[in-house]
Every structure is written in structure tokens, then in C-alpha cells.
Amino acid sequence: MDHTTPRRPWAALLTAGGAGAAALVLATAGPAAADTSTATANAVTVGALGVSTVHSGTVSASNPGSGDPVTSAQAPALSVLGGQGGITAGALVQTAVAGADGTSAACAGLVGSGGRISVGTDGVCTTSGGSGGVQVVLVPGTPEVRAFGKVVTPAVEGTILRADAVLVSCRASSAPTTGSTVTLANARVTTAGSTVLSLAATPAPGTEVSVPGVATLALHSVPPAPAGSTQATALTIKLLNGAVAAVNVGTVTCGANARTVPADALPGPALPLAAAALAAVGLRFRRPVLDALTPRSTRRG
Structure with a gap:
């Protein structure tokens, strides 16, 4: 052997x-690796010459990558804007959602009185309810003049931006991907009750139109943002005259969302x-x- x-x-x-x-x-x-996410939403900010800026506040949502989606939503009263005088009809809405899968979304702006919005992490913003639409006075009208119980001069309506809704939404993922959408439902500018300008329902980013002698309207503004994030504003009204310098309707941010991994093996x-x-x-x-x-x-x- x-x-x-x-x-x-x-x-x-x-x-x-x-x-x-x-x-x-x-x-x-x-x-374990986790997908973090974040989003913010602001319905309205009014910049006035010589006075402090007034706004509807900002809601924010963030998720560390676990649990249920985090949702933050508010519908402030128009009175939070003080005596700004421009927005005379509508409801402020602002909602942000952050998911545990690295996705986030936000929606904000103005809808009809009593209206509400809901937003999913896919970025789709839907409205419900609301009546009377949205009105933003660009140039005040003239009041009725009466004498001896009779109308001497009838009231003349000024220049007004009207819409059923003015909304912006954004979405982001940890891939990373980002995007934004602006909805101007039945939006138009009227003078003395007649339409002088109709606005695109879903304007492309960077669209700008003029209301001659009154204002410049920036639609779907998308300023530069860090990689993996986006910021968008539905409507910026830049008045050529008056105390109000600019009105921003609907501003949202989504991301940057990131997949976090252990720093050390x-x-x-x-x-x-x-x-x-x-x-x-x-x-x-x-x-x-x-x-x-x-x-x-x-x-x-």
C-alpha cells in the first residue's frame, strides 16, 4: 500500500x-444601498418694489430611501399674499412627493376657488373641483361713475390674465432623469372684457410673450440646475409699470435624487x-x- x-x-x-x-x-x-429623493413646491411669489417679497411659503418632501412615499401639501389662503392686489381670484396649491425608490415629483400654482391638486411620483399632476377660475390683474380698470343716482360713466374692465388653472409640475429619478410640464388651462389676456392674447396650453420651456405696453410673460421658465435636478416656473409676469415688479406663479424643484452606497467595502x-x-x-x-x-x-x- x-x-x-x-x-x-x-x-x-x-x-x-x-x-x-x-x-x-x-x-x-x-x-444597504438606498435611493434618496427630494422635492419642493411654491404656489406664488410676488416681488414688489420698495417692500419685502410676499409668497405662499414652500412645502418640501424628502425620503431617505425607505418606507412609504413622503407627501407635503398645502392650500394657503390668498390672504397670505397680503394686499398685493394682483391675484383677485383663484386658490393657491402646492404639493411635493418623495418616494423611497429614488423618484420625486412636485406641483404648484393656481386653480379655481376650492380646487385641489394631487401628484404622483411619476410627475402627473391632476386637479379636482374649483370654480371661478384664476384672475391676475395686470392693469386696473376704471370704476363706474354715478351722479344723481344715474350712471355717468360705466365701469371699464382693465387688462386681466384669466385661466382655469396655471400649474407647473416636475419629476426626477436617481437614474438620473428629470422633466417638467406647464399647464395653462384656457389661459388668455383680456382688455375691457375682450381677449387680446391667448396663451399656449402646454408651452415649451423658455417661451416668452408680450402684452404690449403692459407686461412680459415668461412661460415655463427652466433655469440652470445641478445635475440630476430640475427647477421650473409656470408663469412669470414682469409688469412694465406699477408697484409690482414680478409675479411668479408656480415654482417647483425636483432632485437631485441619488443612489447611496456604502463608502467603504x-x-x-x-x-x-x-x-x-x-x-x-x-x-x-x-x-x-x-x-x-x-x-x-x-x-x-
Whole structure:
């Protein structure tokens, strides 16, 4: 018989290898990757010359990458804008949503009185209810003049921007992808009750139109934003005369959303456990492995 043939080496080797692999898994186990997300929404900001800016506030939502979607929504009263005098009809709406899957969305602007909005993480913004539409006075009209109980001069309506809704929505993902949409439902400018300008229902980014002698209207403004994020405003009214310098209707931001990963393949808390596990493997299987690899003719005893 050949006494130099090793005796059953593979069982001991496989057992030791499996234990070592388990220790290495323990060593490299760190926090799981997560998709973070964030979004904000503001219904209206009014910039006035010589006075502080008034606005509807801003709602924000963020998600660390776990749990249910986080939603933040408000419908402030028009009175929060103070005596700005421009927006005379409509309801302020602003909603932001942040999902655990790295997606976020937001929607904001003006709808008819009593109206509401809902927004999904896919960025789709839907309206419900509301009546009377939206009115933003660009140039005040003249009041009725009466004398001796009779109308001497009838009232003349000024220049007004009217719409059923003025909304902007955005969406972002950790891919990263971003996008925005502006909805101007039945939007037009009237003077003395007659339409002088109709606005596109879904204007392209960077659209600008003029109301001669009155204002410049910037539709779907998208300023530069950091990679993976977007910001958009539905409507900016830049008045040529009067106390109000600009009215921003509907401003939203989405992102940047990111997939976070462990910064270190061997996180600090796991190293002591891994070291202990590897040491235990060495002590437990040192003798069986040596026996498996040592020829019988060279063993003692």
C-alpha cells in the first residue's frame, strides 16, 4: 500500500473554506444601498418694489430611501399674499412627493376657488373641483361713475390674465432623469372684457410673450440646475409699470435624487467581528487541514 497518499483532504478543505467565506461576508457586509429623493413646491411669489417679497411659503418632501412615499401639501389662503392686489381670484396649491425608490415629483400654482391638486411620483399632476377660475390683474380698470343716482360713466374692465388653472409640475429619478410640464388651462389676456392674447396650453420651456405696453410673460421658465435636478416656473409676469415688479406663479424643484452606497467595502463596525471570525476559523481548522495535506509517512505517531 502507498502510505504517501493524503487521506480525505477535500472534506476538511471545503469545511475550512466555507467558514472562511462566511467570515469574509461578515467583513464586507455594510449598510444597504438606498435611493434618496427630494422635492419642493411654491404656489406664488410676488416681488414688489420698495417692500419685502410676499409668497405662499414652500412645502418640501424628502425620503431617505425607505418606507412609504413622503407627501407635503398645502392650500394657503390668498390672504397670505397680503394686499398685493394682483391675484383677485383663484386658490393657491402646492404639493411635493418623495418616494423611497429614488423618484420625486412636485406641483404648484393656481386653480379655481376650492380646487385641489394631487401628484404622483411619476410627475402627473391632476386637479379636482374649483370654480371661478384664476384672475391676475395686470392693469386696473376704471370704476363706474354715478351722479344723481344715474350712471355717468360705466365701469371699464382693465387688462386681466384669466385661466382655469396655471400649474407647473416636475419629476426626477436617481437614474438620473428629470422633466417638467406647464399647464395653462384656457389661459388668455383680456382688455375691457375682450381677449387680446391667448396663451399656449402646454408651452415649451423658455417661451416668452408680450402684452404690449403692459407686461412680459415668461412661460415655463427652466433655469440652470445641478445635475440630476430640475427647477421650473409656470408663469412669470414682469409688469412694465406699477408697484409690482414680478409675479411668479408656480415654482417647483425636483432632485437631485441619488443612489447611496456604502463608502467603504469594509465598514469599521464589521472589522472586529470579521477579525474574530477569521481567527476562530484558523484555530478550529488548522489541525484538520494540516492532517489532510500531510502524507501519512511524514506524520508523527
